[in-house]
Amino acid sequence: MSEMPSPVLSAAEFQRRLLAWFDVHGRHDLPWQQERTPYRVWVSEIMLQQTQVATVIPYFERFMARFPTVRELAVAHQDEVLHLWTGLGYYARGRNLHKAAGVLLDEHGGDFPMDAEALAALPGIGRSTAGAIIAQSSGERAVILDGNVKRSLARLHAVEGWPGRPAVERRLWALAEHYTPHERLVDYTQAVMDLGATLCRRGTPECGRCPFADVCLAHARGAERRFPESKPKKSLPTRTTRMLLLRDARGRVLLEQRPASGLWGGLWSLPQFDDEAALTAWLDSHAPGSAIESAGAPFLHVFSHFRLEITPQPARVERLDAVGETRRWYDPENPDAVGLAAPVKSLLTSLAPLALDAPPGPYTHEEIDP
Structure with missing residues (x-):
């Protein structure tokens, strides 16, 4: 040819x-x-x-x-x-x-x-x-x-x-x-x-x-x-994660910065866990005395290589010391100028003064960062 x-x-x-x-x-x-x-x-x-x-x-x-x-x-x-x-x-x-x-x-x-x-x-x-x-x-x-x-x-x-x-x-x-x-x-x-x-x-x-x-x-x-021919399709696997919406007495939400490379590299996100047990163990270690609330409805965020099923998990804590360089408190009503992963931004925007309303989603076709 x-x-x-x-x-x-x-x-x-x-x-x-x-x-x-x-x-x-x-x-x-x-x-x-x-x-x-x-x-x-x-x-x-x-x-x-x-x-x-x-x-x-x-x-x-x-x-x-x-x-x-x-x-x-x-x-x-x-x-x-x-x-x-x-x-x-x-x-x-x-x-x-x-x-x-x-x-x-x-x-x-x-x-x-x-x-x-x-x-x-x-x-x-x-x-x-x-x-x-x-x-x-x-x-x-x-x-x-x-x-x-x-x-x-x-x-x-x-x-x-x-x-x-x-x-x-x-x-x-x-x-x-x-x-x-x-x-x-x-x-x-x-x-x-x-x-x-x-x-x-x-x-x-x-x-x-x-x-x-x-x-x-x-x-x-x-x-x-x-024409042109499409990229050969592969079935997308589904992964699950629980995003922790940990709020303090002032209504601020705890964010973590993602690693510099990989998924949402360098952006600020909610703490993520593979399952409820891991989330609970993290709270017991880092935020003792937290009150876990009812989980929000799961929703999908679709990347180019997999689908991510996200379950928002609200929780309350009176105070959390030593947040550190890779964690920060974020006030949804007076937001900081930081980069946010798309579903995280939507979750934060949907926060009413004391409750989670109108869960986001679904999202489609976000590229996986190299």
Whole structure:
């Protein structure tokens, strides 16, 4: 099998059609398109990974208001960064953004190296994101292949196989390289992403409005939804956990910081236990005299690799000494600026002055952080 299917159009014709469509129908007023800088493009590209534009816009605007430069992001505490990321999901993105800002400040004086290989070496930046930063901020030629572009090219050429497989990805990169122009790189990069995001969508492609409908091989076969092939599915195992909602006399809730890597890495969460016996033993050891209340209704939080069934377990304690560096009291009515795991944030928000109301859930498709 060849590395690249034969292009259905010349590069010049593909670019002409795409840019003509973009000039009329593309997105030209997104926040990160204003005052384009490598920093603003970078933050937007990271936020847009696995996340829709409408969801990203308010997060991006808040993030830019608080961290307008690489330096301000680099010197901030991770808790504040993750606090502004809370609810956006895929929290490794926020941690890597913070780490990369530190590298940029320490090794590059806060500037971005306009070299794809150097950019891709930064935490959380891969080949496509590096290309987007260069093309969008400098106008220099750089190739991108995000999820939207993969889908459009896979359909246009009826590329068989899941794009996560190396051989399939190589073919798609070759096509992306073939079609990428040497001029109007800023517009082309946005246009090729917009095509997949607004027309060549995953479940409901609008082929009647597509500038490539007459040459799209998947459309000719009536098989648009077959391409690209989905990742082979595995059955998701279900794990269970009990989250301790330990409140003191002032109504504050005890939180623990998760380890730096792994599930909800670096975020603040409720103490978690495998079962009721383990939770009770912890209370006896760390908070003697606690009064355990009726457990809340279990709910599901679904990750990419497993489902987590969470049972909220309220309890009361008069006081708890020596909270320590990895534990803190959190006041739901006057919340701290800390990063919270999504179900924890929902549980804390649902706390009435003295009771747990309206349990959250279900949640779906949160990525497991590496």
